[in-house]
Amino acid sequence: MSIAAEREPKAPTASPRNQQLLVTLFGLYGREHQGALPVAGLVRLLGDLGIESAGVRSAVSRLKKRGVLESVRVGGAAAYRLGSGLEEIFHEGDERIFSPRRASIGDPWLLAAFSVPESQRNLRHQIRSALTRLGFGAVTPGLWIAPAFLETEARTQVGRAGAAGYVEFFRADYADDGSGPTMRELVASWWDLEALESMYVEFVENHREVGERWASAEPASPQEHADAFADYVSMLTQWRRLPYLDPGLPVEYLPEDWHGVVAQDLFRTLHERLAGPARQHAERALAISSGD
Incomplete structure (x- = not known):
């Protein structure tokens, strides 16, 4: 018997956006097909997720405008593939998503310190966005913190933002003499x-x-x-x-x-x-x- 037949009716819940589902499909299956998936296949798979063809077209259109997808032809059939450079980012994300790490007490912290001229405030925003996407906590507007094992990933993301020359990274331990806040209290204030x-x-x-x-x-x-x-x-x-x-x-x-x-x-x-x-x-x- 199909599992679907055994499901109890339930109230509808908010579904992930169609674009997010589409990106998930490319992350899971696109790379094994030379990075490209046929339009007919995408319509069929997203249909299995309850998305009608009009919703598929709308999601594809938005992702194309953002440079996430681009049109190609595979064997004479219309298809889409990931935009330039995105396959590398997907590969980097595999470990973070499927094998996330967790630090232990005593492991060092990574500090990211940066100061950007007011004339380049947009670059300051890009740095903060890059660190936020990696899960850094904000100690002050120009000093951010995360477990030290994120150093390589952080340097890569800051470099992609064109800000490598503005960010300095330090490894550190908390010098707790018992008179200040505990590390647990500090973590709660940074995240x-x-x-x-x-x-x-x-x-x-x-x-x-x-x-x-x-x-x-x-x-x-x-x-x-x-x-x-x-x-x-x-x-x-x-x-x-x-x-x-x-x-x-x-x-x-x-x-x-x-x-x-x-x-x-x-x-x-x-x-x-x-x-x-x-x-x-x-x-x-x-x-x-x-x-x-």
């Missing part, structure tokens, strides 16, 4: 842990039922592969932002019952269970669309 926790809670609430449903079912039939595909792509689309917003802070510095740990365990379980069947469905749909 918006409440907002991050709420996103983790939302992820767990949205996908706990999916985890329970697949815990006792092994996707076997083509329809079950399609069900696995829909669950997996939706789950990954919501998840892939979280490892960037959470830089991997030591759990000892986080609030009690931190949902980030629960969410990571849930993601890992669903990834291990659904990634394979989802890929089988995607490859079958792409083959049908290309006439193979």
Whole structure:
């Protein structure tokens, strides 16, 4: 029996934006097809996610305007591929998304210090945006902090922003003599842990039922592969932002019952269970669309 047939009706929830789902598809399957996916295949796969062809066209159009996608022809058929340089960024993101690291107490911190002339305020914004996307916390407007294992990634992102000459990186430890705030208190002031926790809670609430449903079912039939595909792509689309917003802070510095740990365990379980069947469905749909 299809897993879909066993689902209980539930109230509609806000779905990830069509553009985000489209980017997820390219991240998962585009690179194994020379970076390009046929238009017919994209329409078919996004249709399996409940998006009509008009929604697909709208999402593609917006991503083309942003330079994320570009039109190509593959075997005479219309297709889209990732924009120039984006495959490298996707590869860099794989480890962050699928194997996020977490620092331990005693590990060094990475400080990013920068001062930008007022005449280049736009560059200042780019630096802050790059550090925010990596999960850095703000100590002061010109001093940001994160676990030290993010150094290579931070240097790469700052370099892409054209700001390498304005940012200095330092490795540091907290010299705590017992008279000042604790590291846990400082972490809570540098990061918006409440907002991050709420996103983790939302992820767990949205996908706990999916985890329970697949815990006792092994996707076997083509329809079950399609069900696995829909669950997996939706789950990954919501998840892939979280490892960037959470830089991997030591759990000892986080609030009690931190949902980030629960969410990571849930993601890992669903990834291990659904990634394979989802890929089988995607490859079958792409083959049908290309006439193979």
